[in-house]
Amino acid sequence: GAGVSQSPSNKVTEKGKDVELRCDPISGHTALYWYRQSLGQGLEFLIYFQGNSAPDKSGLPSDRFSAERTGGSVSTLTIQRTQQEDSAVYLCASSLSASNYGYTFGSGTRLTVV
Amino acid sequence: KNQVEQSPQSLIILEGKNCTLQCNYTVSPFSNLRWYKQDTGRGPVSLTIMTFSENTKSNGRYTATLDADTKQSSLHITASQLSDSASYICVVSAGNQGGKLIFGQGTELSVKP
Numbered sequence: 272g273a274g275v276s277q278s279p280s281n282k283v284t285e286k287g288k289d290v291e292l293r294c295d296p297i298s299g300h301t302a303l304y305w306y307r308q309s310l311g312q313g314l315e316f317l318i319y320f321q322g323n324s325a326p327d328k329s330g331l332p333s334d335r336f337s338a339e340r341t342g343g344s345v346s347t348l349t350i351q352r353t354q355q356e357d358s359a360v361y362l363c364a365s366s367l368s369a370s371n372y373g374y375t376f377g378s379g380t381r382l383t384v385v
Numbered sequence: 386k387n388q389v390e391q392s393p394q395s396l397i398i399l400e401g402k403n404c405t406l407q408c409n410y411t412v413s414p415f416s417n418l419r420w421y422k423q424d425t426g427r428g429p430v431s432l433t434i435m436t437f438s439e440n441t442k443s444n445g446r447y448t449a450t451l452d453a454d455t456k457q458s459s460l461h462i463t464a465s466q467l468s469d470s471a472s473y474i475c476v477v478s479a480g481n482q483g484g485k486l487i488f489g490q491g492t493e494l495s496v497k498p
Binding site: 379 | 389419421426427428429430431474486488489490491
C-alpha cells in the first residue's frame with residue numbers, strides 16, 4: 272500500500288482480555304517497528320523486526336506482550352491479560368531497511384483498557 | 386544513557402510569527418537526527434533528517450539545524466500557520482541500535498489566530 276496501515280484505529284477492551292493489533296507495512300519495507308505512546312509520554316520502543324533476523328524484543332515491557340511478523344510483511348502485536356496501564360497509542364513504523372532512513376509511521380491504534 | 390530532551394514543553398504563538406524549538410541529546414554513537422510533526426490522533430510525519438555532517442536542512446517553512454559538537458538541534462518555523470499546531474518530536478538514532486530510535490518528549494505548539 273501507499274502507507275503503513277494499522278488496525279483497528281481504536282480498541283476498547285476490558286481488563287484481563289487479550290488484544291491483537293495489526294500493522295501492514297509499506298510493500299517492500301524489510302524493517303518494521305512497534306512503539307507505544309502513553310498519554311503525556313514520549314514514544315517508547317517495543318520491538319523491531321528486520322528481514323529474517325531474530326527480532327529485537329528488548330523494549331517489550333512484560334511477557335504479556337508479544338509480536339509476530341508473518342512472511343516478512345504483516346505484523347501482529349498481542350497483549351495478553353490487558354491491564355489499565357497498557358492504555359496507550361500503539362504506533363507501527365516501517366523502513367526500507369535498517370539504515371535508519373525513510374521511516375514511515377502508521378496512524379496508530381488507540382487502546383483503552385477499562 | 387541515551388536521552389533526547391526537548392524544550393519548551395509547550396509553546397503558544399500568534400499566526401504569522403516565527404518560533405524555534407530546541408533539542409539536546411546524549412546519544413552515542415550518533416547516526417542521525419530527525420524532526421517529526423505529529424498531529425493529534427495521527428502518526429508522526431518526518432520533516433527533516435540530518436546526519437553528522439549536515440548543519441542545516443530546510444523543508445518549506447521548517448528549517449532544522451544541527452550542532453554535533455554541542456549535541457544540539459533546533460527546528461525553526463517561519464511565518465507560522467494555524468495548521469502548524471501539533472506536537473514536534475526530535476528523534477535521534479544511535480549508530481549501534483539497529484534502527485531503534487530515541488524519542489524526545491515533544492514540544493506542543495499551538496498557533497492562535
